[in-house]
Amino acid sequence: MSVFSKATSSFVRQMQGDRDGSLIHVSRPHDSHKLVPLAVVVKRNRYWPWQRPKYQPSDFILRDLLQGDAAFDPDVTESPFISYNETSRDDKSGNWKAKADMVQVDVEGEGSSKRKLSFGNLQNQKVTVKRLLEDCRDRKLDMRHYLVQQVQKRNEVLAVLKERVLTTTPCGITETQKKQGSCMGVLNLMGMLGTEISVQESFSVNVDRDISLEIPAQTVIAYSLLELEIQKELCLQPETFGGFESDSGTSSPSFDTVDQQRVGNGIDLSRIQPPKRAPLSALNSELQKQEESLCLLAELPVRRCLFEMLFKSLEDRDTLSLQEQALADWCCRAGVLELQPQRMNAPSCALLDLLCLVPAIQSENGSAAECSPPPQLTAVHLLVSAMEALPDETLFQLTLCSPEILQAIDELICQLRGSCQPLPDNSVPAILLEEDGKTWKLLEQLLRSSNVTLERVKDGLRAETGSEEGDLPLVLCLTIRGLSSLCNGDD
Incomplete structure (x- = not known):
């Protein structure tokens, strides 16, 4: 923004x-x-x-x-x-660690504005x-x-x-921004005589920016x-x-001015507010309406490139808004793409160019014969609109999550949604319990920023919606599910 x-x-x-x-x-x-x-x-x-x-x-x-x-x-x-x-002042911090075979990467970041x-x-x-x-x-x-x-x-x-x-x-x-970040990579190898060789590389980044607007x-x-x-x-x-x-x-009034079920663009616009202080299973009815669409993301031939593109957009709300608007226009025209460069920036144009490479979307582009957009296009729009609906704090916390952590969080949320009872501790994905609790702290901060509380109880782990009204728990679950789906496999 x-x-x-x-x-x-x-x-x-x-x-x-x-x-x-x-x-x-x-x-x-x-x-x-x-x-x-x-x-x-x-x-x-x-x-x-x-x-x-x-x-x-x-x-x-x-x-x-x-x-x-x-x-x-x-x-x-x-x-x-x-x-x-x-x-006003805003302080943020986070870190994550990824390890696979002989390679280990540690990333830490903090910022204030x-x-x-x-x-x-x-x-x-x-x-x-x-x-x-x-x-x-x-x-x-x-x-x-x-x-x-x-x-x-x-x-x-x-x-x-x-x-x-x-x-x-x-x-x-006037706005003053300060960002600090560090990354350390470790490569462990076995020498010819059985000795262990460790190669370590690290670097840090400091960014100070002062903005003044008259x-x-x-x-x-x-x-x-x-x-x-x-x-x-x-x-x-x-x-x-x-x-x-x-x-x-x-008269056909705006969907936003009536509190009843309506259908627009073929999408159910019934608005059901998630209840306060309720287990995540209370979100199932709303989530299940959209998850079938999000499953299509895992089948996209450009999913890995799409993930990297959208993950970068988490850092720029203006880009997210422009991408959502471009996708909304595309969907409203039943999948017929009409570029409007004056209303887009470079990342938005790049997103549309990438989606045009998807055969299922490309085959319908240029023809308005169908009254609804391709389901793959709708799935991407669903994910981007959910991302855009998240607060700045949640977007920042998501940027600190590696693909492996995102998939682990998605798995955890699915288990928490599966029952009203607490989740046993031994069912928590192991990657979330590593790093002396740092990853777990990141998870708690991420959920809390979107009105979801996570707490340990006698019988295990319990998550529920917070005390505030709104759709944040719903859109957070959809965002994590969508990004996790794009992480599955290679293009």
Whole structure:
């Protein structure tokens, strides 16, 4: 996640306690100039149950999408908001050891980051919704506009900006990152006379990075929306869930605005929150829905290259987000790939290029005859979306896991899910008990970072969901299962 996105996201989290949760953080400073009053924003529905909706500012404002030439200007009220300053610090550490035959590798790493931001005195601008409703009462949406047609085809939602929070003076964000790592390799050989020969090589890496970002005045850092319900004509109402009217005459709202089972893109979008303080076996019903798809990853001819590519993406949340979005677009087009280089970075393009080498995916690319994407493509998208849903701390802990440790953790989780009873100690994979407890500590930190507690009891080992609500235990299990599947065998 970029420095700017981290700062605005932190600001919104702090504000949600005093508001109704409607504020959306601005993830890129380049979007600020688009977020004017009544700017049109596309709300992209979630593809998987655990995902949050995503918002894409467009280059249009509401009047660009309406029929007729009569223009209207929004009635906007301005008021001082708050003065916001924040200082935060984050420390991380971990290590792992791998041993196979005559080769032994030890890796240790630690890092810290300190962020200081000052948005100064902020301003709040609100559109007078009552005036807007009057201005739009007899106006109709231009259904031939290409943005409207594109959104309708993808079953997304159009919304307009009704409120924004922006800076009033130049301000700045500074972040200091320090990373230290070491690696030692040992090769043991037997000499001709039976003597043991040990060859040792080690190196260390120290990285210090200072980032300073200057933010100009009038930069939008957060906003809220009014969704459009599009029936036979435009409908603007407060608290209305957006969507398009279907052929049956009923509106098809966003999947995120209803608490009931829905199906989108052929995927079951029923959202079942994992219970608090429950054994991992409580996740089985949800996990079993997706694990059949993840099993296909072990059959991919490029699985090892794919593992290395995705494992590297764990270090860069921005890349993960771009990869997930590219895969979502590909899946929504039923497996027909349409490259959009302007919305991707090099790792995202490399991922798509690699998947195009898979015969089962390549054979369907370029033809929209099928109404659903290839199952192998869906499996990769499932894994990447689960990875993206994990918090930064969990992603960091995963980077410290070797392929062997990932497979051992997957085996352990499967055993813990298999019964409500504690797991006997002798059933724990041996690799997790090595290194004087360091690997076990890594395991505990990894699970704890995604709301799973692991504890030893009289009869063995027990794992359960934590005290917080959310899908983190579910997406962690899916991520570990997916990455472990990619580790099986060679390409």
